[in-house]
Amino acid sequence: MTVSTTAQIKQSLVAALRGNTPLKNAVSGFYEGFAAPNKPYPFVVYNMVYAPYDFAWGSVILRTAFDVYVFGENSVDANNVDALILQTLHNADISVSGQSTLICRRVGDLSSQDIDEEGKKVYQIGGTYEIWTDQPDA
Amino acid sequence: MAAGKQNPIEFSQFKLELRRRIEEAITKTAEHAAFLAREEAPVRKIFKGSRRSLRQLSSVELKAEQTSRRNLFGDKAQGPIFIERERQRFFGGQPRVLPSNPNLRGFGRRSQLNSLSPQLPGVVGGNPRQTTIIGGQGFLSPSAEGHLNSKGRAEVRSGRANFTLKSGKQIVGGTLRNSITVGPLESHGSKIKQTVFTSVHYAKYVEFGTRHAAGQPFLRPALAKVREEYRSRIIQAVQQTRKHAAAGGKAVEIAGRLRAPAAAPTRNDIPVSMEFIESLRPKGGGMS
Numbered sequence: 001m002t003v004s005t006t007a008q009i010k011q012s013l014v015a016a017l018r019g020n021t022p023l024k025n026a027v028s029g030f031y032e033g034f035a036a037p038n039k040p041y042p043f044v045v046y047n048m049v050y051a052p053y054d055f056a057w058g059s060v061i062l063r064t065a066f067d068v069y070v071f072g073e074n075s076v077d078a079n080n081v082d083a084l085i086l087q088t089l090h091n092a093d094i095s096v097s098g099q100s101t102l103i104c105r106r107v108g109d110l111s112s113q114d115i116d117e118e119g120k121k122v123y124q125i126g127g128t129y130e131i132w133t134d135q136p137d138a
Numbered sequence: 139m140a141a142g143k144q145n146p147i148e149f150s151q152f153k154l155e156l157r158r159r160i161e162e163a164i165t166k167t168a169e170h171a172a173f174l175a176r177e178e179a180p181v182r183k184i185f186k187g188s189r190r191s192l193r194q195l196s197s198v199e200l201k202a203e204q205t206s207r208r209n210l211f212g213d214k215a216q217g218p219i220f221i222e223r224e225r226q227r228f229f230g231g232q233p234r235v236l237p238s239n240p241n242l243r244g245f246g247r248r249s250q251l252n253s254l255s256p257q258l259p260g261v262v263g264g265n266p267r268q269t270t271i272i273g274g275q276g277f278l279s280p281s282a283e284g285h286l287n288s289k290g291r292a293e294v295r296s297g298r299a300n301f302t303l304k305s306g307k308q309i310v311g312g313t314l315r316n317s318i319t320v321g322p323l324e325s326h327g328s329k330i331k332q333t334v335f336t337s338v339h340y341a342k343y344v345e346f347g348t349r350h351a352a353g354q355p356f357l358r359p360a361l362a363k364v365r366e367e368y369r370s371r372i373i374q375a376v377q378q379t380r381k382h383a384a385a386g387g388k389a390v391e392i393a394g395r396l397r398a399p400a401a402a403p404t405r406n407d408i409p410v411s412m413e414f415i416e417s418l419r420p421k422g423g424g425m426s
Contacts, residue, residue: 035349045347045352047347047352047353049358049359049362050363052359052362052363052365063362067355069346069347110346112342112346114349114350124346124348
């Protein structure tokens with residue numbers, strides 16, 4: 001059996017985010033890594049942090065972590081969107097193809113400010129989510 | 139279980155030994171995490187093609203460089219005007235416009251010197267992966283320039299990418315990587331903590347990303363990698379203490395009781411042999 005990778009986990013994470021209609025309507029889009037300069041606020045950016053493989057007793061556990069941030073001109077809007085993300089992902093039963101999800105949990109917060117290319121102050125609010133999945137060893 | 143009459147101090151000695159081993163495990167794990175974080179930390183891409191390393195000329199090499207220049211051009215070889223005059227005298231052609239920016243004068247002079255004499259020493263080092271640049275801010279040898287991309291040239295000329303290692307060696311790039319350090323061991327009651335950190339101000343932007351750039355995490359992946367290692371080091375520390383206690387005589391059950399107490403043992407229930415306590419004492423002195 002082939003060991004499936006973090007690509008499927010990422011796919012499920014994005015599918016879960018897009019599946020939340022209020023969240024989808026509240027943001028301009030979901031982007032990996034960073035968004036292009038012309039994208040309107042608020043938007044969601046996700047980035048993989050780590051994904052070590054833990055081989056044990058005939059199975060592989062992937063402990064994947066993703067940073068999921070909201071960038072917004074308004075801190076209240078950004079916080080509201082972040083709350084929607086938390087509601088969608090924290091302790092969510094997301095389905096990953098080829099893997100059984102053990103946990104999906106928020107494990108850290110981040111709040112920061114930045115200045116965009118137009119000189120506007122933007123708020124970066126979000127957190128780190130850990131997703132543990134299990135699958136039979138190859 | 140033959141608990142017998144026990145001295146509370148004996149148990150505290152056991153705890154001391156266990157704590158010492160756990161602290162050692164934490165320190166080793168933190169050092170390994172710092173090593174992994176240094177490997178993960180991104181270094182600014184300033185080279186064209188494959189990765190190379192640049193270094194500043196040492197004072198001895200700079201002196202040799204100055205001597206060679208003096209031998210070639212005499213004591214007057216000081217300014218760009220003289221160099222330009224010499225260039226015209228050797229090669230002819232129209233006089234070139236000299237750099238007006240004082241920051242570029244050194245570079246201009248250096249380029250012209252190289253065009254006059256390609257045999258000048260210290261331009262490219264012996265190591266094929268190591269290119270030498272001329273010491274001092276704003277100076278960059280043309281040979282080194284060939285290996286750098288436009289960002290790298292700007293970084294080296296401005297001196298922003300210059301970094302001094304703890305050993306005193308001057309290198310270009312790697313400020314973030316070399317700033318990752320292990321903090322001192324802190325203990326608050328039963329909690330023991332050791333921090334792996336970086337004091338570089340832009341580290342958080344690299345770790346978490348910004349509006350303009352994706353994050354390139356280096357600290358958290360290192361932490362994730364040592365998570366299992368940390369667990370096994372702690373288990374090893376307990377096992378070693380248990381083994382040590384067992385070697386002392388009757389204290390085989392100490393670690394077992396610590397791991398899975400059958401019925402809430404009191405301090406006096408745990409047997410610790412005097413041989414074990416004696417074995418903890420440093421030779422030729424008392425316990426510190």
